[in-house]
Amino acid sequence: MAKKVALMQGNEACAQGALYAGCDFFAGYPITPSTEVAEVLSIELPKIGGKFIQMEDEIGATAALIGAALTGAKALDSTSGPGMSLKQELLGYACIAEIPCVIVNVQRGGPSTGMPTGPGQSDMQQAMWGTHGDHAAIVLTPASCQEIYEETVRAFNLAEKYRMPVQIQLDEICAHMRERVTLAEPGELEIINREKPSVSPADYKPYDATKGMVPPLATYGSGYRFHVTGLNKAADGFPTTKAELVDAEERRQIDKVMFNLADIQKNEEYLLDDAEVILFAYGSTSRSARYAVNELRKEGVKAGMFRPLTMWPFPDDRVAELSKQAKAIVCPEMNLGQMVREVQRVAQGRCTVAHIGRVDGEPINPGQIIDKVKEVL
Amino acid sequence: MAYDYEKSIRPGKLPHIWCPGCGHGIIMKGLIRAMDTCNLDRNNTAVVSGIGCASRLPGYLDACTLHTAHGRAAAFATGVKMAKPEMTVLVVGGDGDGTAIGGNHFIHACRRNIDMTYIIMNNSIYGMTGGQFSPCTPTGALASTTVYGNPDPTFDIAKLAIGAGATFVARGTAYHAAQIDKLIAEGIQHKGLAVIEILDDCPTTYGRRNKFRSVIDMMKRLKDIAVPVAAAAKMTPEQLEGKVLTGVLHKEERPEYTEQYAEVIKRAQGV
Numbered sequence A: 001m002a003k004k005v006a007l008m009q010g011n012e013a014c015a016q017g018a019l020y021a022g023c024d025f026f027a028g029y030p031i032t033p034s035t036e037v038a039e040v041l042s043i044e045l046p047k048i049g050g051k052f053i054q055m056e057d058e059i060g061a062t063a064a065l066i067g068a069a070l071t072g073a074k075a076l077d078s079t080s081g082p083g084m085s086l087k088q089e090l091l092g093y094a095c096i097a098e099i100p101c102v103i104v105n106v107q108r109g110g111p112s113t114g115m116p117t118g119p120g121q122s123d124m125q126q127a128m129w130g131t132h133g134d135h136a137a138i139v140l141t142p143a144s145c146q147e148i149y150e151e152t153v154r155a156f157n158l159a160e161k162y163r164m165p166v167q168i169q170l171d172e173i174c175a176h177m178r179e180r181v182t183l184a185e186p187g188e189l190e191i192i193n194r195e196k197p198s199v200s201p202a203d204y205k206p207y208d209a210t211k212g213m214v215p216p217l218a219t220y221g222s223g224y225r226f227h228v229t230g231l232n233k234a235a236d237g238f239p240t241t242k243a244e245l246v247d248a249e250e251r252r253q254i255d256k257v258m259f260n261l262a263d264i265q266k267n268e269e270y271l272l273d274d275a276e277v278i279l280f281a282y283g284s285t286s287r288s289a290r291y292a293v294n295e296l297r298k299e300g301v302k303a304g305m306f307r308p309l310t311m312w313p314f315p316d317d318r319v320a321e322l323s324k325q326a327k328a329i330v331c332p333e334m335n336l337g338q339m340v341r342e343v344q345r346v347a348q349g350r351c352t353v354a355h356i357g358r359v360d361g362e363p364i365n366p367g368q369i370i371d372k373v374k375e376v377l
Numbered sequence B: 001m002a003y004d005y006e007k008s009i010r011p012g013k014l015p016h017i018w019c020p021g022c023g024h025g026i027i028m029k030g031l032i033r034a035m036d037t038c039n040l041d042r043n044n045t046a047v048v049s050g051i052g053c054a055s056r057l058p059g060y061l062d063a064c065t066l067h068t069a070h071g072r073a074a075a076f077a078t079g080v081k082m083a084k085p086e087m088t089v090l091v092v093g094g095d096g097d098g099t100a101i102g103g104n105h106f107i108h109a110c111r112r113n114i115d116m117t118y119i120i121m122n123n124s125i126y127g128m129t130g131g132q133f134s135p136c137t138p139t140g141a142l143a144s145t146t147v148y149g150n151p152d153p154t155f156d157i158a159k160l161a162i163g164a165g166a167t168f169v170a171r172g173t174a175y176h177a178a179q180i181d182k183l184i185a186e187g188i189q190h191k192g193l194a195v196i197e198i199l200d201d202c203p204t205t206y207g208r209r210n211k212f213r214s215v216i217d218m219m220k221r222l223k224d225i226a227v228p229v230a231a232a233a234k235m236t237p238e239q240l241e242g243k244v245l246t247g248v249l250h251k252e253e254r255p256e257y258t259e260q261y262a263e264v265i266k267r268a269q270g271v
Helices: A010-021 A035-047 A058-070 A081-097 A124-129 A145-162 A172-176 A243-258 A285-298 A316-325 A339-347 A366-376 B024-037 B054-060 B073-083 B095-101 B103-112 B157-164 B177-189 B203-207 B215-225 B257-268
Strands: A004-009 A025-028 A051-054 A075-079 A101-107 A138-140 A165-171 A178-183 A227-229 A267-270 A277-280 A303-308 A310-312 A328-333 A352-357 B045-049 B064-067 B088-094 B116-122 B168-173 B194-199 B226-228 B244-251
Touching: A004 A010, A010 A035, A010 A075, A010 A101, A010 A145, A010 A165, A010 A172, A010 A178, A025 A035, A025 A058, A025 B073, A035 A051, A035 A075, A035 B257, A051 B073, A058 A075, A058 A081, A058 A101, A058 B064, A058 B073, A058 B103, A075 A081, A081 A101, A081 A124, A081 A165, A101 A145, A101 A172, A124 A138, A124 A165, A124 A310, A124 A339, A138 A145, A145 A165, A145 A172, A145 A178, A165 A172, A227 B054, A277 A285, A277 A316, A277 A339, A277 A366, A285 A303, A285 A328, A285 A366, A303 A316, A316 A328, A316 A339, A328 A339, A328 A366, A339 A352, A352 A366, B024 B054, B024 B088, B024 B116, B024 B177, B045 B054, B045 B073, B054 B064, B054 B088, B064 B073, B073 B088, B073 B095, B073 B103, B073 B116, B073 B257, B088 B095, B095 B103, B095 B116, B095 B157, B103 B116, B103 B157, B116 B177, B157 B168, B157 B194, B157 B244, B168 B177, B177 B194, B177 B244, B203 B215, B215 B226
Parallel strands: A025 A051, A025 A075, A075 A101, A101 A165, A138 A165, A227 B064, A277 A303, A277 A328, A328 A352, B045 B064, B045 B088, B088 B116, B116 B194, B168 B194, B226 B244
Antiparallel strands: A004 A178, A138 A310, A267 A303, B168 B244
16 A cells, blocks of 8 residues: 655654654644644644643643643643743653653754744753753654654653653754655554553552652543652652652662663664764754765765764763774764764764854755865864 | 541641641641532542642642642643543642742633632742742732832732633632632632632741731731622722722633633534
């Protein structure tokens, strides 16, 4: 049977991926360049009995997202730049309370209002460190419309599996470009739903990790009466200030991600086998990087590309290996030096690490990358 | 026979954190009686709060309880109600939580007329952080951040709620304990957004600074300033000077938000 294909924008692909994953609740607030995600879901969700709500601000949207998720909904929220800054408060709430949900950030320039219609990749460190307090983050960085569709499904799966918020970091170029997307048939892509408690309501503890690092999450209105708080809490969900309990919970919430890197991390490696210069690129910038690799190869330069689809947790181990193999790692980013900091941290001076930054609202073009590679080699 | 409150309290969660003389416990008892009056199924009742002394209430109640972030309770609650309209959703919190940091969520919950009951325990102060002035602190009053007297005008929560579109608005006081459950129960039974403001006291951080010599003085103030709406109708403006109306202040019928969205679903599905 012929596959269902459609020409669609990155933001539409994100909305379609969410629907495939079983998203039945969206809360958001209008903001360029992410608004099409909301627009598509405002049309599609009620058709399947799902709910769409436009909230009074970005904070309220994330609050509604968490409330809905506790009733069992698979919930999505989309925003951009300044909106993501506002969401940081409740992103932290979703981390500590362990609420599965997905937040899409279509990056634009900044800080503040910046250039709302221009692309940026300047929220990459914010995605990890924007909310206060120690926590784990899962952040995905797809680079094509097809990939946005599939990675949105993966984002929901990871959110449900690890019971935590997952962020998708797009950029304005990926979000607004139109490409052919092959839509998956039902059953074609794996769909993961959160583990429900196997114990009786009387015995249920929402943070009981004795049987695994990710405690099952019950649903409000299903007979399980439990307490959820943003305070540090014990296994029963109630606040505690006992040092040993707080410490154990904080560490478990990070370890549940860091002990499962093989399951969470995902990269594309392009012509890396013999690569002497490696482009570390993601999102729309990786499309210029791929072109640059091909051009450099034609000139006899052994170039390759390492492209994280999971940016956080950062692929420390693989980048460390590559830093031993390569003479140089070059990081083109639409910011003035964000993920390059991680590459430098991991490379530990074993190879040259160079950065190409651009924050003028224009994409990084292959010529810029080629020039930089020739400069560092 | 004494009223059985304990069946509604989570085992082992008392004593509560509230200071001696605080009215929050009186209000919690009123809420429990109201839940009983309405025969609420605690499995299908969400009690949502923000941050502050009043917002610790849900932890004591045996229900689906959600203690959220400062000011965000109405927005979290909106998500719960929107996703699962069959649940009864109660929001509790203080005046600072609800009308300062949470003011935006509060007025939009009123505007949507989503079927929730929002109980604001108004003690006119930020108690948990040690007594800073709130939007409900009287002008001229002393707080830890207004030692020269509060320069800010105050919010009238009931008027704010009515202006924003809440379809049921009532006010009681912690002194008039027997009325609290009746007002809350009527709010729960009302279809739409109900706001129940309960004037409360904070002897620890407000009373001490503002020359209330005892909890009894604070309670006496609540008794003295409260005038039931029916009685107020027969009083002159001069007689009402410095008084606060209590009882059901506003009630109207207007389409409820989740029912409106159910119509959206029907239209989207071409039903």
